[in-house]
Amino acid sequence: MSAAVAHMMFRKLTLVHKAFCNGTIAIEKRFASGINSLIYSEYGDPNNVIQLQTDNKIPTLDENCLRIEMLASPVNPADINTIQGIYPVKPPLPAVGGFEGVGKVIEMGKRTSNIKIGDLVIPAINSLGTWRSQVVCPAEHVSVIPEGTPLLFAATLRVNTCTSYRMLADFQDLEAGDTVIQNAANSGAGQMAIQIAAARGLKTINVVRDRPNIDELKDHMYSLGANIVVTDSELRMSSPEKLLPGLPRPKLGLNAVGGKSAISLMKYLQHGGTMVTYGGMSKQPVTVPTGMLIFNNIKVVGYWMTRWHDRNPNSVEAERMFDELCQWAKEGRLQIPRHRLVNILDYKTAIEGAMADFTTEKQILVFDQ
Ligand SMILES: NC(=O)c1ccc[n+]([C@@H]2O[C@H](COP(=O)([O-])OP(=O)(O)OC[C@H]3O[C@@H](n4cnc5c(N)ncnc54)[C@H](OP(=O)(O)O)[C@@H]3O)[C@@H](O)[C@H]2O)c1
Structure with a gap:
């Protein structure tokens, strides 16, 4: 049949x-x-x-x-x-x-x-x-x-979109013009983070794995509002001065990968910046170079949306989050x-x-x- x-x-x-x-x-x-x-x-x-x-x-x-x-x-x-x-x-x-x-x-x-x-x-x-x-x-x-x-x-909405929203809201005071760096930027959560950041006037530096069809992927991510899209190897071979002309170094890093990719993100953060780990797609641990903690005062934290939902059932903040996200989606600002x-x-x-x-x-x- x-x-x-x-x-x-x-x-x-x-x-x-x-x-x-x-x-x-x-x-x-x-x-x-x-x-x-x-x-x-x-x-x-x-x-x-x-x-x-x-x-x-x-x-x-x-x-x-x-x-x-x-x-x-x-x-x-x-x-x-x-x-x-x-x-x-x-x-x-x-x-x-x-x-x-x-x-x-x-x-x-x-x-x-x-x-x-x-x-x-x-x-x-x-x-x-x-x-x-x-x-x-x-x-x-x-x-x-x-x-x-x-x-x-x-x-x-409940898993990735809320996660991206909360990570951009809860770990650093971000104002329009501030930058955020993230890996696995082409993931569902990453694509939402690009758009939520853009809706708030934040700039995003987006890291993806090297692949043959990279230009097509970059075009898609720019169409969502990404400011910079680079591969892991491009990030490693560059420096904040070369990669971010005219942009402040990121206050916030979103890490869903771990391993070397997480270390690269930390290297781009500004003094006192925060790296939030919310996924471990590479299955490699997050290791933190000692100097990043002592001299750069980087904060390394984790985030789990499940716990946030459990602790905030029907809270005013949860309602505000759902209303704002759904409104942005209705306006076409979030694809x-x-x-x-x-x-x-x-x-x-x-x-x-x-x-x-x-x-x-x-x-x-x-x-x-
Ligand atoms: N903590 C929380 O509350 C929370 C909430 C939501 C999501 N998450 C986590 O966030 C991550 C992304 O979720 P999602 O639903 O957005 O994922 P998704 O849409 O399924 O995308 C998976 C992403 O992981 C990347 N990836 C896969 N294997 C990899 C590897 N070995 N090394 C590096 N990158 C790899 C993929 O990149 P390629 O295109 O290069 O394969 C892609 O960017 C997952 O780890 C998920 O568990 C956590």
Whole structure:
């Protein structure tokens, strides 16, 4: 059966009707050809341990719960590392993969409030298990996204976008004209950091790995608002004086790589600058040359968005952050990082793509063709 025929059959099987049942207000209910979930029952290589499970039983809805039709959910390094069993978050097994995504409320328990059918929601907890076509969960496990927020922006908001926003906000007093240096600058988080910095009038120096198609990648990053894009080797062979004519040395460095790349970032920081480590893509430790601490007074700190979300549920600061980011996205000032939409049925492609080098392409699972 071709993908197009399968698609039409899936659509025809989707019936929408209105009814009252099970003590819940079943305003809209979809009986599709089963609920598709990507589950793992043991930790290991995601290419081997992730399995597609199709469940034809529609779960009933408790009165404090919502039924959510998932629309899009990215495959992030933290999802991969969790399945590999090397991430500090270890959901009880078997587990559904995926920490973030966006869905639409299609049914509400009678004791739910401040929410309505059709609202777009994102997780408000860290292990919702978003790689499934339908989620049933307590209403407080999700947050409503402001109307008009672009769908895929919402799908990738909670992890990378919030991380980039917070790192630019919480570690140095940055004013328009200040500079920030980052590695893995073509990552999802890096592309968001470029744009959030630009929206605040900050300048970014962006470091990426050497690759054959570097000019095409640089063009893309300049189009997002990057001020300087260099490869690792260009950074190593240059100096702050040569690379940054007319720009102040960076006050802030964002490190998602570790190893030699982190040392290069530190060398460019100004006296008293801060390097925030939020990822370790090279799997090399962060080593700090002694002189950087003593003579340059560099501060070396770490950041984990999960902890921030845990400590700031429904805080004024969290609300301000979500509102500002969604507003910028609605105004077109924040674009969704480069991505590829992959149907959940084709999940192996998404997992492979997420683990491949040099792609600059976030894999985003979608659930209805
Ligand atoms: N601490 C937190 O709260 C937090 C939150 C969000 C993200 N993160 C972390 O931030 C990092 C980026 O996440 P993302 O979702 O934005 O990633 P992504 O879009 O999947 O991109 C991965 C990035 O890592 C680079 N990379 C892969 N392998 C590498 C290696 N061996 N050496 C150097 N660079 C390598 C890739 O560069 P190439 O194009 O050259 O392959 C790309 O820039 C991850 O480590 C993630 O876990 C942390």
